[in-house]
Amino acid sequence: MAIVSYNDIEKVVYDFDGIIYGGYIRDTMISKYYSELFYANGNKDKDFHNIKIAKSLSKRVLQPKDMDIFFKSKDISVSFIEELSTFGDIQKKINNDFTYTGIYSIIEHKQIILILENGNELMFDVSYPYKNTENECKDIEPPFNNLDMLCNGFIMDINGIRYSTTTGTYMDLLDNYQRKKEIARITLDIYECKTELTTIGGLKIEEPYIVGRIVKMMNRQFGWTIINTPFKFTHKCFTCKKCNEISYKGFKLGKNSYDRDCFYEKLYNCEFKRELHLKIDDELVVFV
Numbered sequence: 244m245a246i247v248s249y250n251d252i253e254k255v256v257y258d259f260d261g262i263i264y265g266g267y268i269r270d271t272m273i274s275k276y277y278s279e280l281f282y283a284n285g286n287k288d289k290d291f292h293n294i295k296i297a298k299s300l301s302k303r304v305l306q307p308k309d310m311d312i313f314f315k316s317k318d319i320s321v322s323f324i325e326e327l328s329t330f331g332d333i334q335k336k337i338n339n340d341f342t343y344t345g346i347y348s349i350i351e352h353k354q355i356i357l358i359l360e361n362g363n364e365l366m367f368d369v370s371y372p373y374k375n376t377e378n379e380c381k382d383i384e385p386p387f388n389n390l391d392m393l394c395n396g397f398i399m400d401i402n403g404i405r406y407s408t409t410t411g412t413y414m415d416l417l418d419n420y421q422r423k424k425e426i427a428r429i430t431l432d433i434y435e436c437k438t439e440l441t442t443i444g445g446l447k448i449e450e451p452y453i454v455g456r457i458v459k460m461m462n463r464q465f466g467w468t469i470i471n472t473p474f475k476f477t478h479k480c481f482t483c484k485k486c487n488e489i490s491y492k493g494f495k496l497g498k499n500s501y502d503r504d505c506f507y508e509k510l511y512n513c514e515f516k517r518e519l520h521l522k523i524d525d526e527l528v529v530f531v
Contacts, residue, residue, distance in 0.1 A: 249307050249365060252327075256312055257401040259323045264385035265311035265368075268397040268404060269433060276434050309366035313385045317351070320371040324355065327367075332358040349376040350387050383409050390414075391456055392469070393429050394438035412441045437468045440530055453530045454521070455514040458507070473497075473528055474506070484524060485509065497526035 249267065256263055314320040324333060334356045352370035359365065372380035388411030390396050396414060398407045406426050408415060417425060432438055438460075440453065460467040468476070474496040483490050485505035494506040501509065509523050521528040 247359065247361070247363070249310050252310060252365065252367075253399075255323070255326055259314060259319050259326070260401075261319075261323065262313045262384055262398050262400045263310060264313060264398040264407070265395055267307045267310045268399050269394050270307045271399075272397065272404065272430070272433055273436075309368065311368045311385070312370070313350075314369070314371045315380070316377055317371045317374065320353075320369050324369065327355075327357050330357065331360060334358060349373060349379055349383075386410060390441050391453070392438045392440055392460070394433050394467075396429070410441070432470075435468075436465055437470055439470045440472070452515075454510055454516075454528075457530070458510050458514060462507070472530065496523055496528070499524050499526055 253263065312323070314323060327333060335353065349372060350370050351373050352368055354366070354368050357365045357367065370385070384407055385398050386395065386407060386409070388409050390407070390410040390412050393412075393414075396407050396410050396412075397404055399405075406414065406422070406429075414422065414425060429438075440457075457469055457472060460469060474494045476493075477495050477500065478492060480489065480491055481493065481495075481500035482488070483493065483502040483505050484499040485501055485508070488502065490500075490502040493500060493502045495501075496506075513521050513523065513528070
């Protein structure tokens with residue numbers, strides 16, 4: 244039977260002892276929660292397309308756009324990709340060998356596209372240890388001590404969903420009770436599309452690139468609130484610093500306030516700057 248969805252791919256990943264991580268897990272958790280809530284409120288399949296009900300209960304049933312997968316060796320990852328090729332054509336998206344591990348170059352990854360028989364495309368980021376780091380990676384798992392946001396700390400293998408033990412954050416240091424308590428808090432935040440940037444880990448090293456990640460999260464289909472950013476969303480009446488127009492919806496950074504679209508434009512201008520201590524209109528932007 245041909246593969247038609249990411250859900251089908253999960254079974255293939257587990258056949259090769261792979262670990263799924265990143266936004267796919269986050270979106271899966273949100274979709275499962277709101278789907279269960281939808282049916283728990285007495286709705287039936289036929290109600291799923293009712294606009295009013297959909298907006299109130301099932302609006303966050305998301306379709307993942309890609310899947311990040313980790314395998315214990317390059318040989319296993321090659322075998323996995325060969326298995327995928329039996330269901331369609333494999334196309335390398337980007338020959339991107341940047342690591343996910345900050346200053347430690349131990350993880351390699353390849354981005355590929357699986358083009359299905361029906362023309363649909365599934366996108367994957369396949370990661371594995373460099374040849375000379377396999378022993379070093381024996382006890383490591385995604386996100387490789389380099390977690391960016393708390394919502395991205397969940398991973399999934401054949402045994403189900405759990406929180407990673409190698410995030411590079413305070414989560415790795417908690418006792419069992421505190422860890423379970425914190426996981427519950429992070430999970431409830433995820434259901435409300437809220438999360439926090441990590442305060443220890445790789446973000447300290449590559450802080451400027453965080454702007455792009457934040458913009459991406461805020462501009463998703465159901466925008467996320469990043470709780471500990473240096474700017475805050477506001478509904479109060481203010482005059483936009485950029486366009487000088489009166490606005491009731493936007494962001495405040497230091498002493499300056501901006502209309503939503505004007506502030507996004509300011510963020511976009513900083514998205515790919517490679518410099519620490521970013522500034523927007525003389526206000527320092529420090530994310531961690």
